[in-house]
Amino acid sequence: MTTAADSTGDRSLSQTVRAQLALRELVLQGGLNPGERVSELQMVERLGVSRTPVRMALVRLQEEGLLEAIPSGGFAVKAFSEREAFEAIEIRGTLEGLAARWAAERGVSPSRLRDAAECLDAIDDVLLRNAVEIDLSRYVALNAQFHGLLHELAGSQTLVRQLERVSALPFASPSALVTVQSRSPESRHILTMAQDQHRCVLAAIERREGSRAEAIMREHARIAHRNLERALADQRDMDLVPGSALIKRRIRA
Amino acid sequence: MTTAADSTGDRSLSQTVRAQLALRELVLQGGLNPGERVSELQMVERLGVSRTPVRMALVRLQEEGLLEAIPSGGFAVKAFSEREAFEAIEIRGTLEGLAARWAAERGVSPSRLRDAAECLDAIDDVLLRNAVEIDLSRYVALNAQFHGLLHELAGSQTLVRQLERVSALPFASPSALVTVQSRSPESRHILTMAQDQHRCVLAAIERREGSRAEAIMREHARIAHRNLERALADQRDMDLVPGSALIKRRIRA
């Protein structure tokens, strides 16, 4: 029998963690339908661990926001409305704006600024080097890295926690919607713009311009907004969005 | 034997919920020292339930932010720095600002606006009626109610979730630091000011002035900021702050 845990079969991890990773993957990949109850015993079969770790994983994924409690007991896969998806992006942008503001107001060490700048240099490389096609997976990785660095620049563990929480919703994370552009002719155009915002926010932080840094990051998140709109309009784009299976789409004329 | 669960002994609640409530209370009241390990078996004794619900409660309280995971396993009571406390308040203010903005931009029904206005009328009553001493517990309740209504006005379950999460840190919730003013001569002054901000934000929402509504709520949270400063300067005030036992104080000259 092949179990989903095989794909996450690191023996060094605890059963609970393995169950959590496998179950999250299962939900995100659409292996379970939104609204559907997640039976513990079925997960025992599919994940190959006993009920206890499965239960732990269920609770944690509920706190993460991927599941919701059923009043009579147990959990169901959460279904997100399109509106909720947009809202999550905007909340993320707001918190990232706060992070940028704090970084600017509190000041950051030159070495950390340099780290961030080097990360942006690497992104420039990706955008400029290959004239034919952009290495999107590399862009996504570097983009995630830059956002992570930015979160750290604020120097607030509390804020990082909140950001992690909102980014746990798959379509809300900073890099979630980048791939949507891959099928677009203006792809390079959009990425170049996003990268310019990266540069600007870093410059604002360096100059201690808190308000400006905040405003830029908020606007930056709006790119994801636009990408989500595009994806919702075209099912083919939608397939590129992680966790898109959780978004219950409205009927479109 | 008297157990902590006796104080939360509603038979209709599940053992897990009872354990969660009792354990949260225990942590907030300072029954456990910050940094200290929370032994499952000890909690079994103190709460009067078996290990399974205790474990569930521990996981949930970790997600809530009151506990943190120990690398080798298990959980410890989280210790907050003064800085983290301030940060949590500011994050709350930022999210409440977003809520106010959304309420203004999206518009809210007249009936809900009326509900909020009536709540404010009730607060006015508390502030104006008794000339000698203000009924603080009633003020706290109404204040919490107004903030709750405000969160709902945004019409976003996602945002409410995030707000609940940051308000789970006891000293960060909207009403946590009100009582600090009770020992201050300027108490009425501060409460009057806060109430004026309530009025202003509601007016801004009604007029669809999003930016202004947001700015007011951010500034509103700064009152809590000032109260926390006051409490940190005077241990007697500090005792009035819920969860103050979790804040590890810096040495003050």
Place this chain on the structure above:
DNA sequence: CCCGCTTGAGGTGTATACAAGCCAAGCTTG
């Protein structure tokens, strides 16, 4: 005298047995 090993107590991680609850299908009865 100091360093390293052994050992044991206490802790968590995991599996599983049992009890209680919910829901739907089917039967009974008016």
Place this chain on the structure above:
DNA sequence: CAAGCTTGGCTTGTATACACCTCAAGCGGG
């Protein structure tokens, strides 16, 4: 024929047994 009751399967909630891990104290050897 319809409405209500009963019953059975499947679900979760809870308790507990067991195995492994960690950490520290004490002992033995260099």
